[in-house]
Amino acid sequence: MPLHFPKGRSVISVTGEDAEHFLQNLVTCDVTTIPAGSARACALLAPQGKVMFDFLIMPDGDGGYLIDIDGRLAADFLRRLTMYKLRAKVEIAEADESLAAISWQDDSTTGGRIFADSRFPAELGVSRHYGAAPESADDAAEWTALRIAHGIAESGSDFEAGDAFPHDISLDQTGGVDFRKGCYVGQEVVSRMQHRGTAxxxxxxxxxxxxxxxxxxxxxxxxxxxxxxxxxxxxxxxxxxxxxxxxxxxxxxxxxxxxxxxxxxxxxxxxxxxxxxxxxxxxx
The missing domain is CATH 2.40.30 (Elongation Factor Tu (Ef-tu); domain 3)
Structure with a gap:
């Protein structure tokens, strides 16, 4: 089982009775349909439709959500979520657990909480491990090669925040944009690109x-x-x-x-x- 131990990722929790509704009205993916134990690509856009923050989002099992994001974007992301909070009954904070490892080509468990990375075909068994991971060599080069082989782009490595539309980075291909749910920030621009085929x-x-x-x-x-x-x-x-x-x-x-x-x-x-x-x- 290859393992990669990523550096510089942050995990943010969004909890409270309004957590689902709050996120559903902000982000590009449909958070209501994420299966338990799965992590889905998602983004928060500028009103002009550009990707300000790309991340993976997953249900925490208690009605809230965990958001796995590039640590360099985390502080700005927290501030942006807080700005949109208004009177919503949600708590937004850095989570206690962190991303420990990414594995693939294996179905075994290794401790901690494990979420399937739905950006990849299910048969690859790509999983993200939070809180605990086995000791092993870091297969960082193999992880990069796997992302390349499947066209999985990430900010910092493949684009900079604020420089790309969701279509540019294949969020429409990985379930990261839902074109049937209600409005969210930047939705009008992204929907127009989709329906006019202008990407x-x-x-x-x-x-x-x-x-x-x-x-x-x-x-x-x-x-x-x-x-x-x-x-x-x-x-x-x-x-x-x-x-x-x-x-x-x-x-x-x-x-x-x-x-x-x-x-x-x-x-x-x-x-x-x-x-x-x-x-x-x-x-x-």
Whole structure:
């Protein structure tokens, strides 16, 4: 069973009789349908629709919720939730437990509380362990490779908070956006992108013959930037790219490169989006 011991994650608890209603009216996913023992991708948006905070959310078993978030965003996230609290009967605080480990390719338990990471296919057995985990070597590189193989982007590694729409980072593919529930912050913009099909930036998998350069390196085609590398593992990486620009380059036989290294782009497995039928450079 591979194990990764992530650093710098925070866990926030939202409890109280209004916890479900409070979160349902704020965040992008449907918190009312998260199965027990499961963690779902979710986000809190700016009114303009950009992702301010991405996280995993899970029922705590007592009517409240736990939120697993990048520790660098935690303080601002707590302040934002508190700002929206008003008269809601909720308590918002740092949780006593923390993310201890992430495991995959195994169904066994290891102590502590365990939640299935629903961003990944169930057969992979990806689980997040809170409070306790076995001693083991850290398979950090393998975890990054697993995320890349399945197109799972995370802030800090693949995008910065405030720079991406939910569609850009595949929240619509992983259950992180619900298009049928009521309003939430930024919902109008995201729904319009969904129903008009105007999302042009998407997650792709980048591959080269040799090791790729560092995260943040521009992907270029014919002198134009089509995206930037995110998480990198050897000769593979994630990137958020303009599909129209990348497709135009591929159709024209124009090489796509990262610091001069030729790369190929492919869509993650199982996504519902596709390359444009006819690629036109629509500008920024």
């Amino acid at each position: 042009r930036r998407r997650i792709v998998i980048v591959q080269a013959e040799t090791a790729l350069p560092a995260s943040g390196t521009a992907l270029e085609a014919g002198g134009k930037t089509v995206g930037h590398l995110g998480s990198v593992a050897g000769n593979k990486a994630l990137a958020i790219v303009r599909l129209d620009r990348a497709k135009a380059a591929m159709d024209a036989g124009t090489p796509i490169t990262a610091e001069g290294l030729a790369v190929t782009l492919s869509l993650p497995p199982g996504v519902t989006y596709s390359w444009p039928d006819s690629a036109k450079d629509g500008g920024d």
